[in-house]
Amino acid sequence: MPAVGNAFFETVSVRSAGEGRYLAELDERWNLRPLPQGGIITAIAVRAMEMELAHDEQTPRTLHTTFVAQVTHGSLEVDVEVLRAGRSMSQVRAEVRNAGAARGHLTTCVYCATREGFDFTDLRPPDEIPDTMSCRSFRDPPPPGVPVFEPMPFWAELVEGRPVLGHAPWDDYVPDRAERAMWYRFEDPPMLDDGRLDPLALIVLADTMPGAVGERVGRSDRAWFAPSVDLTVHLLDDCRSSWVLAHNRARFAGDGYASSDMALWDCGQDGAATPRLVAYATQLFLFTFLG
Numbered sequence: 001m002p003a004v005g006n007a008f009f010e011t012v013s014v015r016s017a018g019e020g021r022y023l024a025e026l027d028e029r030w031n032l033r034p035l036p037q038g039g040i041i042t043a044i045a046v047r048a049m050e051m052e053l054a055h056d057e058q059t060p061r062t063l064h065t066t067f068v069a070q071v072t073h074g075s076l077e078v079d080v081e082v083l084r085a086g087r088s089m090s091q092v093r094a095e096v097r098n099a100g101a102a103r104g105h106l107t108t109c110v111y112c113a114t115r116e117g118f119d120f121t122d123l124r125p126p127d128e129i130p131d132t133m134s135c136r137s138f139r140d141p142p143p144p145g146v147p148v149f150e151p152m153p154f155w156a157e158l159v160e161g162r163p164v165l166g167h168a169p170w171d172d173y174v175p176d177r178a179e180r181a182m183w184y185r186f187e188d189p190p191m192l193d194d195g196r197l198d199p200l201a202l203i204v205l206a207d208t209m210p211g212a213v214g215e216r217v218g219r220s221d222r223a224w225f226a227p228s229v230d231l232t233v234h235l236l237d238d239c240r241s242s243w244v245l246a247h248n249r250a251r252f253a254g255d256g257y258a259s260s261d262m263a264l265w266d267c268g269q270d271g272a273a274t275p276r277l278v279a280y281a282t283q284l285f286l287f288t289f290l291g
Contacts, residue, residue, distance in 0.1 A: 007158055008190040008201055011040060012047040014078060022048040022078040024096075029153040036073050037154060038065065038105065038228045039207030041096050043200040045107040048078040049092040058090055058111035060199065065231045069103040071096055088113040121277045123263060125181075125247055126165055131271045132183045132243050135162035146170045159204070160185050164245065166215045178216035178250035178260075182208075183271070189242035197239040199279075202264055205244055206233050206281035209260040212250035222289055226258070229284040239266045239278040257286050 011030065014022040024044050030036045042065045050060070076096055083091040090111045097104025138161040142148060155161060166180030167173050184205045190198040210226035245265040252259045264279040 006188050006190055008043075008186060008188070008198065008204075012043050012198075012200060014044060014048045014051065016051065017077075020052060020080045022051065022080065024048075024076040024078060026073045026076055028073045029157055031073055032152060032154055033225055035070055035227075037204065037207055038067055038231055039204035041065075041071055041076075041105050042107055042207070042231060042233075043203045044076065045078055045094040045096045045105065046109055046200055046203065048080050049094050049107075049109050050111075052080040052094075053082055053085065053090055053092055053111060055085065055090060055111060057113050058088070059113075060109050060235055061112040062234050063107055063109040063203070063232070065105055065107040067105050067228050067230065069097070069101065069105075071101075071104045072098055075099050083108075088115060123277055123280070125245060125263070125265045125267070125275045129245065129267060129271055129275070130164060132162060132185075132269075135164055135183055136168075137162050142168075142170060158187055160187060165247075166211070169219070171219075173218065175216050175218035178212045178253075179248070180211050180215045181245065181247045182211075183243050184208075184246050185243045191242065195240050197242065197244070199235050199239070202235060202239060202244070202279040203231075203233050203281075205246055205264060206262045206279055207231055207283070208246065209248050209250070209262050209281075209283045210258070210285055212248045212260050213253060213258050216250060216253075222291055224290070225288045226285040227288060229257070229286055231281065231283050233279060233281040235279050237266070237276055237278045239264070241266050241269050241273075243267070243269060243271065244278070245271070245275065257284055259284055 014024045030040045080094045093108045095106045162183040164181035247263045250260040262281045265275040267275045
């Protein structure tokens with residue numbers, strides 16, 4: 001796997017410390033107000049579990065992370081336990097935490113080999129999908145008269161986003177649906193030698209779900225954030241494009257929490273190919289208000 005100079009590969013490149021323990025380094029560019037994005041920490045956990053399992057014929061198919069305690073950037077420890085190593089399916093658990101911390105993020109992952117079964121996709125992407133370059137980038141300056149804000153390094157240096165469905169923060173509109181869609185692309189796409197996007201990169205792109213709530217509630221004078229409670233990701237098919245279409249909906253909000261989902265589609269490099277569902281994720285998050 002190529003790693004030198006690629007931010008994603010270098011971040012998830014764990015090293016063994018023996019007896020099921022792995023070490024990693026996470027730099028602050030992955031922070032999102034103010035802690036690291038949960039998806040990248042989960043990806044680190046899954047990479048460590050892959051190394052511990054050491055079963056090339058099995059790939060990660062489903063994983064669930066519970067964000068038990070905060071994990072900050074810097075030096076990380078990953079403790080891995082193989083719960084069961086089977087011929088066609090294995091279950092592995094890992095916890096990522098900062099050195100000296102009692103708890104961190106706990107991930108359970110199921111690794112599966114290919115087997116005989118049915119073949120269909122009973123989910124649809126948005127009806128109209130504009131090509132990637134016709135959509136405004138998160139990195140473009142706002143219209144005249146709109147205050148300029150300093151973008152977080154995650155969006156300015158690591159992942160580019162281009163809205164397909166939804167409104168910009170400065171738009172005046174009547175909120176309707178808790179739905180949005182984005183084109184996402186890593187600044188330096190972590191493509192494998194066989195032409196696939198590293199499947200673990202999809203975990204990072206899936207962990208961007210609060211935007212659907214923002215679309216539903218509209219502009220607010222009260223700043224709010226949405227820390228994750230958990231994250232479940234099903235890795236379904238190979239992604240061979242650096243651009244990924246992320247279709248995000250929030251299904252419910254109440255009691256200070258919201259439930260949302262994310263479908264990731266490979267539509268080809270220019271967005272014109274027949275969409276293929278490559279991952280599906282769900283998440284519960286909570287609301288924190290400032291002021």
